[in-house]
Amino acid sequence: MTKYVVQRVLQAIPLLIIVTIVVFTLSFAGGNPFAYLAQDPRATEADRHLLNEKYGLNDPIPQQFVTWLIGDDWRLRDLNNDGEGDTAGERQGIFRGDFGQSISFRKPVANVFAQRMPNTLILMVTQYVVTIIFAVSIGILAAIKQYSWFDNIVTGVSFILYSMPVFLVALLLVQVFSVQCRDFLKMLGGDPGMCLPVQGMYDVRSGTREFGDLLRHLILPVVSLSAISIAGHSRYIRSTMLEVINSDYIRTARSKGLTEGRITFLHAFKNASLPLVTIIALDIPFLLGGAVITETIFSWPGMGQAFIQSVQPADPPLLMAFTVMTAVTVVFFQLVADIAYSWLDPRIRYS
16 A cells, blocks of 8 residues: 555656646736736836836746746846846745745735635535535435435436536525515514625624624525535435445345344445545545635635636736645545545455
8 A cells, every 4th residue: 555655646746747837837828917007007117027027027937937836046136236146035936835926915825825725614614514414314315215205306406406507506595595585574574684694704794703603604605515516426325325235245234134224334335435435535625725606606705716816817826826736635635535445445455
């Protein structure tokens, strides 16, 4: 196993280098991020030159790429305008944890991540826990009660939800539980504040950050994200469970007098969970990236919203850091999934 892990890590290095090259090239394919200043009469040519020099945009593209990777202390620049080369030393490079300066937020990219990542993890981890609990429960129950009324209802609802885009689910939830709810309560003379909030993480009017307020703001974003995931994951679990519960070793376990609960969870679900491990391993990296559409709709101050804000105007440092971070986590959790396979199924061995 150790040899296999080392091989996978060594294979991941050239893959990540290729990813960084592609990401860097595409990030700068749109042109200079300060080109819009040419239309601003307050910005002079000298101002634009200083900004380009600050972010290293006056350098050739290959030189910018090397600086982005390992920093700029390897080369000389005339920082003092005295005609003599000075060691730059302004950037450390992503290999040393320096992702550069965000153009749209006007602060280091690492600071943007530190401020936004906890908010995204609160939303995405909650959504992920809800998805796994409901998907596993519904999928197992639908497999055990195959072709029952419960299975038929779950199948129909799953197909409907899985075919809907996430933004449509989010907008429908906003319409029903916020807009229509407020109109209904106003008509009855009730308090519209009882409806579910649709913006931010806390009530800005109260000025407090209470846990109960956070939970109320989490409901609609979590439901909009979980609904489609539960529909898809439960179908996978049902399908794999149906394959397993008709296997010979399951019939042998029943003949030994084991309880149905022990057979279902200890024997059947453990072997049926291999496809689910793959899905989870592919989903986890995007917890860090956040739900771009959902965070935008619900004004959730996380990484997804930061990504949208970095697209217009263009913010190459933040875009590149965001994409590289996602690529690294994808490679890492795919390795974790492979290791989990050997634990779930003893027949799988890596040599």
